Amino acid sequence: MKYIDEFRDGEVARGLAAAIRREARPERSYHLMEFCGGHTHAISRYGLMDLLPGNVRMVHGPGCPVCVLPIGRIDSAIELAARPGLILCTYADTMRVPASKGLSLLKAKARGADVRMVYSSADALRIAREHPARDVVFFAIGFETTTPPTAVAIRRAAAEQLGNFSVFCNHVLTPAAIANILESPEVRDLGTVPLDGFIGPAHVSTVIGSQPYEYFAEEYQRPVVIAGFEPLDVMQAILMLVRQCNDGRAEVENEFTRAVTRDGNQKAKALVADVFELRRTFEWRGLGEVPYSALQIKERYRAFDAEARYGITCRSVRDNKACECGAILRGVKKPADCKVFGTVCTPENPIGSCMVSSEGACAAHYTYGRYKDVIKAAVPAAERAQ
Amino acid sequence: MSGVRSDYIRPVDFKHGRVDMSHGGGGRAMAQLIDELFLRAFDNDWLRQGNDGALLPASAGRMVVATDSHVVSPLFFAGGDIGCLAVHGTINDVAMMGAAPLWLAATFILEEGFPLADLKRIVESMAAAAREAGVPVVTGDTKVVERGKGDGVFITTTGFGAVRDGVHVSGDRIRPGDKALLSGTIGDHGVAIMSLRENLTFATTIESDTAALHGLVATMLDAVPGLRALRDPTRGGLATTLNEFARQSKCGIVIDERRIPVRREVAAACEFLGLDPLYVANEGKLVAIAAPEDADRLLAAMRAHPLGHGAAIVGEAIADPHHFVQMDTSFGGRRIVDWLAGEQLPRIC
Secondary structure (H helix, E strand, O other): OOOOOOHHHHHHHHHHHHHHHHHOOOOEEEEEEEEEHHHHHHHHHHHHHHOOOEEEEEEEEEOOOOOOOOOHHHHHHHHHHOOOOOOEEEHHHHHHOOOOOHHHHHHHOOOOOOOEEEOOOHHHHHHHHHHOOOEEEEEEEEOOOOOOHHHHHHHHHHHHHOOEEEEEEEOOHHHHHHHHHHHHHHHHOOOOOOEEEEEEOOOHHHHHHHHHHHHHHHOOOOOOOOOOOOOOHHHHHHHHHHHHHHHHOOOOOEEEOOOOOOOOOOOHHHHHHHHEEEEOOEOOOOOEEEEEOOEEEEEHHHHHHHHOOOOOOOOOOOOOOOHHHHHOOOOOHHHHHOOEEEEEEEOOEOOOHOOOOOOOOOHHHHHHHHHHHHHHOOOOOOHOOO | OOOOOOOOOOOOOOOOOOOOOOHHOHHHHHHHHHHHHHHHHHOOOOHHHOOOOOOOOOOOOOOEEEEEEHHHHOOOOOOOEEHHHHHHHHHHHHHOOEEEEEEEEEEEEEEOOEEEHHHHHHHHHHHHHHHHOOOEEEEEEEEOOOOOOOEEEEEEEEEEEEOOOOOOOOHHHOOOOOOOEOOOOOHHHHHHHHHHOOOOOOOOOOOOOOOOOOOHHHHHHHHHOOOOEEEEOOOOOHHHHHHHHHHHHOOOEEHHHHHHOOOOOHHHHHHOOOOOHOOOOOOOOEEEEHHHHHHHHHHHHHHHOHHHOOEEEEEEEEEOOOEEEEEEEEOEEEEEEOOOOOOOOOOOO
16 A cells, blocks of 8 residues: 555664664663554554563553543433434444443434434435434544544534534543643652653644644643654654653654644634633543643534533543542553453443543554463563563 | 237336335245246256255265355455355355355345346345355245345355365364465455445455365375365455454464455555454365475465465464464564454544
C-alpha cells in the first residue's frame, strides 16, 4: 500500500531500534507517555516493545475517546435511546461501553432501542433527512479530530432547518487532559508516575497544530514530540524524545510534518469556534472533573443541542470497585496490575472502559501482548533480575 | 361451450409478483410456486418423484453431514448472491471434513412481500451453482413469515458426503511442527459485502471469492491422503480458524505476516475502515494443516488447481500450553492473533 508500507518497514525499524539502544543511557530510565490510543494500538499491534531497550518504558495515556467517557453520559444516551420513536446514532466502539445496571448501548439496542452505528456525522444527518417524523440524535464523542465534523453537521442541520436532528455533545479537549495529568499529585508531588516526555497526538494535532503543546513543554519542562500513528512514526518519536532527555531540552518537536503544522487546520478551528464553546467543567472517566476540558453547543445553535432539547442532566456514577481504569488512564497502573484484567474483565465482557476500544490500554494489551505476561510469569524471578 | 380450461392455472407472475402468506399456506399457490420455480430450477430425478423426502442409496463407508444457514445482507453482491453462497457454503463444510459432497437439502424462509423476481434470481443462481458443482438439491422446504419477521429470504442448506478410505481430517490431529497452508488471498468476500452495506457504501472492484472447494480438496487428498486438518475461514476469518485449530489440537500456531496473501485493494479497504483482514470473512478459501514432510507436495498440488493457485505456507504449529495463535509481524515484532471480541468494529480516531 502506497504511503503506508513505507511507515511499516521492518528494516528501518531495526535501524531506529539500534539508534535508540545506542543513545539511551544505561544509567537512567526514560518514561514516555503516548497520550493517544492510536499510538497505544500501534505499539501493541506491531510489537514495538520487543524492539526497545528495557530502560525505555511506554506509559499509556488517556487519549482514547471511548475510555474517558464517564458512565453518567452513557446512561443519559441510553435513556435518550429508550424514548419512543427516537433514533440514536453513534460511532461504533461507543456501542459496547459498559454503563450502569449492566447495560450498554448494544444491550439497549437488543432490548428494542433504535441505536445505529454510523461512520460519520454526515450519516446521522442523512438518517434525520430520511426519517422526518422521528427524532434523530447524534451521540457525538471524541477529541479534536471528530469535533469539526460534528460542527459541520450542526451547521448543515441549521441551514436545512432539519428540526428533528440534534447532537448530544461529549467532545473533549486534549491539552486540558495533558495538563490534568501533569498537575496530578502522582506526577507532580509524589513522583509515583515518572514522566520524562510525551508522544503528542497525531490526528488531533492535524487540527489544533503543534502550538498548544508549547505551554506544557515550557511550564512543566517536559519534551513533546508529535508523531503519526504508524509504527515507524512512533519509533522515530521515541528516538527524538530520548535525545531531548539526554540534552536536557524540553521542546515541542514535530515528527509528523507530513500532516501537522504549527497552527493546525484554520478552517476546522473556525468551524469549531463558530458552533462550540468551552464547558466550565466536564467529568472524565479516570481523571474526574477537569475544568475547561470539554465543549458544549453555543446558544445560537441551541435548537440542535440534545441536552437542552431533552433536558439531559448527567449524574456522576462510580466505576466498578475492582476496576482500575482510572489509575490506568492516569498512567499510575498497568493493565496487568488490575485484579480483574483478563479474568472477569475481557474484551467479550468488559467491566471497565479501557477494555472496550481497541485503543484502550487494557484491550490492546489483552489482544496483542498478554502472552508476554505469561512468559514473564514462567521465567523465575531470579532469572529476570539478571 | 365456455372457454374454461380445467387444467389451466395462470402462471406465477415472476415479474411483478411478491411473496404472500398463501405461498407458505399449503394450498395451490404454494404448490404452484414449488412447481414453477424450485422444481424447474433444481430439476432432478429425486425431486421429480414428488415425495416429501429423497430416497438415497446407502453407501458402505463413512458419511458426513453438515448444515449451514445463510442470512447475508445485502442478498446480491459483487461476485455472487445468497443463492450460490448457500450452495458453496455447505459444500465447503462437507468438503472440509475430507468428504466428496453428494447431495444437498435446502430450506427457504421467505418474508411476506419479498419480490418474486428476486427469489427467482436467487433460486436460479443456486441451481446453477449446484449443477456446476455436480451436487444436486434432492429435497427441500419453503415457509413464509409475516412481513417484518424475516429479512427477505433466509436459506438453510444441508449437505451429505462420503469420505474415502484412509482419509481422516480433523482439527485434533494437528501436531507441533505441522505446516499451515492457505489457498489464496484473504478478506475478499467480507470486503465485497461491506462495501455495499447501507451505512458504508464505497466504490470497489473487489468481488466475493465464493466458490465450491470440493474439487480442490479432492486434488489435495490425492496428493496427501494423510492431510491432518482442513477448514474454510468464513465468519471471523483466518484468525478465527487458526484459533479453533489451536484450541482443538492444544497446540500453539505461529504465522508469518509476510507470507499471508492479501489483495492490495482489500488491504486498503481494511486500512481505512480500521479492520484487520485476518478477521474478515472468506467464502472460497481454505486452510490446510499437513505434516512437515507433506507440506511441499501439498502446496504444489494446491497451486496446480485454479482455486489454489495463490496458495502459500503461512505458518506452523508449535508446542504451547496456552494454545496461543501468534504472528511474526512484517515490522519485526511478535503479537497475539486473538479470538475476535464481539464484532469487528471500526476505530474512532
